[in-house]
Amino acid sequence: MNGEIGFSFFVVVLSAICVGFGFALVAILRESSQRKRAERKLHDQIAALQALADENARLLDESKRRATEMAALQETTRDLAAQQQDLSTLLQTIVARATSLLAVPHGHMYLYDKQRGDLELVAASESFPLAIGTRLTLDVGMVGRVAQTRQPIFVDDYQSWENRSRQHATIPFTAVLQVPMLYQGDLVGVLGVEEIGSHTRKFAEADARLLTLFAAQAASIVHNARLFNETHTRAEQLALLYDAGLTLNRVLEPKTQLEFLFKIAVKALHADRATFYRYVAAEDTLHLEQSIGYPIKLQDKVHRLKFRVQASDGIAARVARDCVPFRAADLPADPNWIVVDASIRSGLWAPIQHEKQLLGVLSVFSATPDAFTPQDERLLVLFANQVSVAMENARLFAETTRRADEFAALYQTTRDLTIPQELGTLLETIALRAMTLLRSAGGGMYLYDAARDDLVVAVTTHPSTPVGTRLKMGEGMAGRVAQTRQPLIVDDYHTWSGRSPQYEGTPYTAVIEVPMLYSGELIGILVVEEIGNRDHKFTEEDARLLSLFAAQAAGVVHSRRLLEQTERRASHLAVLNRIASAVNYAPNLSELLQVTYGEINALIAHDTFFITLYNAATNELDYRIRVDEGIRHSPEIRQLAPSFTSVVIQTKKPVHIHDWEREKDLHPTPPLFGSMKPARSWLGVPMLVGETVVGVISVQSYRLNAFSVEEEQLLTTIAAQVAVVVEKARLLEGAQRHAREQSAIGNIARALNAAWDVRQAFPAIVAELTHLCACERVSLTLLNPARDQALFVALDSPRPELAQGTWLPLHATAAADDIRAGRIHLTPDLGGEVKFAGERALYEAGFRSRVNVPLVVGDQAIGSLNLASRQLNAFKPDQLPVLQQIANALAIAIENTRLFEEEQNRRTELDALYALSRVLTDTTDADAILDLALRHAVETMRVTFARAALLDGDEFVVRAARPIRALGRELGLGRREPVAAHPCCLRVLNQNAPMVVRSDDPNVTAFERELFFLDVAQTLCLVPLRAGERALGVLMLAEARGEEREPFNAEKLRLAHSIGDQVASALQRAELFAELENSYLQSVLSLANAVDAKDTYTAIHAERLAEMAVAVGGVLGLSARELEDVRYGALLHDIGKIGVPDAILQKPGPLTEPEWVEMRRHPEVGAQIIQPIPRLAGAALVVRHHHERYDGTGYPDRLAGQAIPLAARVLTVVDAYTAIVDKRVYKAACSHAHAIAEIRKHAGTQFDPRVVDAFLDSIRP
Structure with a gap:
């Protein structure tokens, strides 16, 4: 109130002063006419008055600010005292009020810890850089100095203040103000505010004074709040102790008492974790019995904890040894702390004792450092005492309950045993x-x-x-x-x-x-x-x-x-009687064995049962009945191996093992079967016929001493009864098997005789073999010694593993050596041969046993008959002789088929070569020869494509190419390559023998690979084309299939060589014919020159005529062959005039009719002269018809329109043009325009209009 009156008085005085100054200023202005000196004086007075006004304004602002601060301080103190908040919220509110009071963004508070003698950060603004809980000693930084001196400190630039603490060195504080919080002279804490960053705020003494006043009031409030919290906590703890006492009196069940006390202790001490260790005196160890608060991921680790007491193994063990409570304020710093949960920072332990006897240790933990006080320690000791009472009560309760249960159980047991x-x-x-x-x-x-x-x-x-x-x-x-x-x-x-x-x-x-x-x-x-x-x-x-x-x-x-x-004895007699009856009346051995199993199974408790027949000839065990833990397994045959069963067979006496673990020295091999667990008890008795063992009946159990002497005697008697029937059945089965074998051999022989190829008879062979033995796969393979491979030529059904047509390298099968040596290869278990690719493929397909029977012709193995089964040990040694007989019959049939096919192939080759020779004999054109030969090679040998490259000087030229089907790419027809770039071709020509080359052959150059294989073929057969000592070229036969499919075997190489020889011979013949033809052509040309010599204009006329006719033919789009016919026809069109007398040829005047008759004969005569030359066959038609007219009135054959050869129609137009424009002996030369007019005039009558148009186009400049 006094502050408000003082502030009002100050405002009134200041207003009066301002009014006085105003009147003085008006008076001065009225005297404006005074001298300049008076004016300057006036200005100085005004300046002084202005400065005084500014100072008064500053004082006014300062007074307002102080009044506001005092009002805010009073309001803040009132709010803090009135609010009911928990301590942490209250501390945070005080910091917020302090920052608001001084209008700064950041503030904090440290409270003084008397017990530790340091300061702890308990509250701070949201963006304060340090974590709550940070501690400082009293000699560190501004906070420590304020706590020591109990005086405010403020600095303008904290970064340059030399006494700043290391923890605050990296924080960008600028101005900092910190004041002590004192209550009745005692230090409660330190309150601070600060600017962070680029702020230019500076704190003054007035700020320090204001914050000190606020801190003093806040200290009182904090002190009272802390006292209230401690009092409230103690009240809660006393209430919990009271509840615990009531529970102990009300709940009698010991475990429930202990769990309740445990939870109450945790709640009373505000702990995060808690454990109870029970002391085991016999081991002198603490065992964890109960825990609270641990995360799921740590619970298993915590519950495995165990501490040795005398070894002081950890803090709990030390407390148990010394029987003294222990409080740890900073557990990570304690060397005896065994870290299980890294989040724990402080702990409290108390021993549990009854009459000085250690019962266990109770402990609580907190994630907060120094969370427990001495009062908490005393409280935990009280809880530990109550736990000890509960544990002793539990012991007495259990003892009393046990005695009561004992007498009740004794009475109840006596009653139960009478049932x-x-x-x-x-x-x-x-x-x-x-x-x-x-x-x-x-x-x-x-x-x-x-x-x-x-x-x-x-x-x-x-x-x-x-x-x-x-x-x-x-x-x-x-x-x-x-x-x-x-x-x-x-x-x-x-x-x-x-x-x-x-x-x-x-x-x-x-x-x-x-x-x-x-x-x-x-x-x-x-x-x-x-x-x-x-x-x-x-x-x-x-x-x-x-x-x-x-x-x-x-x-x-x-x-x-x-x-x-x-x-039991009565049951044994009944069983023997029923089995005796089954021996007499059972329809077969399987029925008898089933009856035997049923009787023994009902009488003797066991886990595994066997009736095993023994074949001394093959040394095999036939597990006819085998049952393991109630599961019936399929019959199986195995070789006799060291086992309890083999001991029974060898000694011909029962073997009775009561406990294999104790008798393993006498019987080193444990009995295994079915579940493959070692049996502990085993009983086996022989089935004897005289001194011959025909089988074994055995039972085994996973229990000890499962079988009695009585049961051994019973099994021995049963085995003797069954043995006689087993022997009779075995003799009968042997006779029946022999009959089946002979029947199968006969049926297979008849099937082979009825078929010309083994593959045709293969279904019948498979049917007999599958009936004869337990096989699911039958195949035939033939050996190729040159390639060290075997080819699957027949298979009972198409399957992905080793399918028909597969080439299998011999090194990829374990049977290779035996097959090559003509020996049977028997594999009872394919699992032992899976390192070989062939056997691995069968094994992965589900097959488990296999037999390979060699196919032998003379002393040479040519292949094998292969049988595979999905059962282990499916093929028996006594089956091998009949399989070898069948294989021998197959070998003979395969050899006969091979000889027959070889003869057929030879005949086919001869027929093909004969057909080719006939075709080539009628052909004299080299290109036609090559085309016919390649087509024949592709169709006969079924290659992917064929090409022919002929030598032309020092180059190879691809003259012909033919694919078996469209390949989607060019075959390089007309391509020229230097001979030196093809070493493979040169090698073939030098060796004069076909050569097979693979695309991956390292001797093939990259250039040859691209040229020969064309990214299509895998294998190439190069065939030399030679005429005597002269090399003509190479025939290239390409195959896209890999070499494993054997595209070029010996027979095909022989055929390819024969084709090459015939092609070379035909090419040589064509070459000779071409030479003869050229010779005749030269003679004809010489004759034409002789005609030219008789008529000078004819020679010029013929040469110019040929040039013009070829030009017109080009306009008409004639082929190269047709243009050649036009050219030779033009050159030789007047050769028939050789028979016309010179008088007629050189007559200057018109010819008489007889002379015209003679002249009109020259086209026919000329055609007859050149027609014998095949190359001039087309030109002969041009010569014969070049005087025909388009309207059919020409000579010699009066042809009309399209019936006249096109080349002859061309020559007719060109010949007429030259006849008009050239000078003749019987006429003068005419102009070009006249000739064009005449030709146009007669288009459609004498000349073909289309040819006329083409002619005009050809001569147009």
Whole structure:
């Protein structure tokens, strides 16, 4: 209020002063006429008044700001005192009010920790760079100095302040103001505000004074809030302790009590994690029993924790050893801290004791450093005491409950044992009742075997001592109890010197065993064990109680064993009677064996059953019936190998194994089958006919001592009954098999005789073989020794693995050596040969056994008959002779087929060569010869394409090419290449023998590969074309199929060579004919020159005529051959005038009719002269018809229109033009225009109009 009155008075005074100054200024202005000196003085006075006004304004602003600050301070203090907030929110609010009070963006607060003597950052603006919880000592930075001096400090540029702390060195503080928070002279903390970045704000003494006032008020509020929080916390803890006491009185179940106390402690101490370790005195270790708050990913790791006490293994072990609580403010810095959860920063431990006996350790943890106080420590000790009470109550409760259960169980057991039940179920019930009686989780029973004078496990709860395990009298606890017939108690079985080696490593701790006696006779031993719990000990009272129970149980067991023994003997007699009946009346061996299995299965408990027939000739075991754990498996044949069955066969005596683990020295091979688990018990008896073993009946079990001597005798009797029938059936089966084999051989022989090719008879062969033996795949392969490969020529069905037509390298099959040597290759298990590609393909296709039978002709193996089965060991040695007989018949048939096909191929080759020779004989043109030859080669040899390259000087020229089908690319027709660039072709010509080249041959150059194979072919056959000693060229036969398909075998190479010889001969003949033709042509040309000599104008006329006629033919689009006919026709068109007298040729006047008759004969005479030359056959027609007219009035044949050869029509127009424009002996020369007019005039009558147009186009400039 005083502040508001002072501020009003100040405003009034200032206003009065301003009014006085205003009147003075008006007076001065009225005296404007004074001198300049007076004016300057006036100006100085005005300036002074202005400065005074500015200062007054500044003071006014300062007063307003101070008034605002005081009002804000008062309002902030009132708000903070009025708000009900938790401590952290309150601290954050104080920082926010401080920054608002001084109009800065950033602020923070450190609180002083008396116990640690340092400062902790507890609140800060949102963008403050340091994390909440950061600690500073009192000698560090501005905060430490303010705390030490208890005086405000402010700096204008923190970065240049030399005493700044290392933690704040990288923060871009500029102006910083920090003041102490004091309450009644005690340091509560430090409050600071700061500018960060490029701000130019500077703090002043007034700011420090204002913030100090605010800090003093805030310190009082913080102090009161902290006291309130502590008081509230203590009240909550006392309430929780009260609730815990009520729960202990209300809840009797020990586990529930412990869990509740555990949760209450965690809640009272505001802990993040908590653990309870129970002390195991026998091991002197702490075992984790309960935990709270750990993440799922750490729970498994936490629950495996175990600490050794005397070794001080970790903090918990040290607390247990010293029995003293322990508080850790900074766990990561404690060397005894074993890190499980890295987020934990502080912890608290308290021992749990009862009457100075250690029971365990209770601990709580927090993710906050120094989270627990001495008061928390005392509280945890109180909780630990309550836990100890709960644990002792639990022990007493369990003891009382156990005694009550013991008497109830004894009564209930006596009732249960009077109910009729099977012996096995009865024994299990007795053992279970005994364990319940003594409240233990483990136990069992031994029965005494008087015949062997030992003990056998009848009931057990631990897999390391399975049912059937035998124990000698005097061995271990049970053996000693059986000898002394007195109870025996062992507190720690692991350290007991008399323990049996069979029980090494078992988890038993305390064990009690008592004899089961009936009328002084030992029936067995009853066992109760404690597993894992070393604290539990059996007492004499337990022994007395268990002995009473064992005496009652012994009488019941004795009675039940007598009853079952009587029933069992009756059953054995009934079984023998039924099997004897089956021996007499069963329709076949399989039915008898099935009856035998059914009877034995119903009588003898087992896991695996076998009836195995033995073939001494092949040394094989035929598993006719095999059942493993209730699953019936298919029959299977295996070679006899070391096993229990082989021992029975060799000794001809039963083999009875009670416990293979203990008898493995006598029987080193464990019995395996079906599930392939080692059997513990095994019983096998021989099936004997006289001294001959025909089979074995065996049973096995995964239990110990599963079979009795009685059951051994029963199996021996049954085996003797069945053996006689087995031998008779075997003799009958042998006779029937021999008959089937002979029938199959006969049927296959007839099928081969009825077919000219083995492949035609192959379905019948497959049918017989699949009927004869268990095979699912039959194939034939033929060997190619030159290529060291085998070709699959026949297969029973198309399959992807080794399909028909596949070439298999011999090194890719394990059977190669045997087949080449003419030996049978038998593979009982293909799995042993999968390293070979052929066998691997069959194995991956599902085949498991295979036999390869050689096909032999003379002393040479030509292939093999291959049979494969999906069963292991499908092919027997006694089947091999008949398979070899069948293979021999196939070999003879294949050889006959080969000879027949070879003869047929030879005939086909001769026919093809004869047909080619006839065609080539009628052809004298080299290109036609090559075209015919290539077409014949492609069609006969079925190659992809064929080409012919002829030598032309030092170049090869591709003169002809023919594909078997459209290839989608050019074949290089007309291509020229230097001879030197083709070493392969030169080598073929020099060797004068065909050569097969592959595209991947390293001797083939890249240039040759591109030229020859054309990115299409895989294999190329080069055939030389030679005429005597003269090389003409090379025939190239290309095949797109790979060499593995054998595109060029010996027969095809022979045929290709023959074709090459014929082509070379035809080319030589064509060459000779061309020479003869050229000679005749020269003679004709000479004759034409002679005619020219008689008539000078004719020579000029013929040469010019030929040029003009070819030009017209070009306009008409005539082919090269037609243009050649036009040219020769023009040159020789007047050769027939050789027979016309000179008087007529050179007559200057008109010719008479007889003279015209003579003159008109010259076209016919000229055609007759040149017609014998094939090359001039077309020109002969031009010569004959070049005087025909388009309207049909010409000579010699009066042809009209299109009937006149086009070349002759061309020559007619050109000849008429030259006749008009040239000077003749009988007329003068006419002009070009006159000639053109005449030709146009007679177009359509004398001349072909289309030719006239072409002629005019050809002479147009």
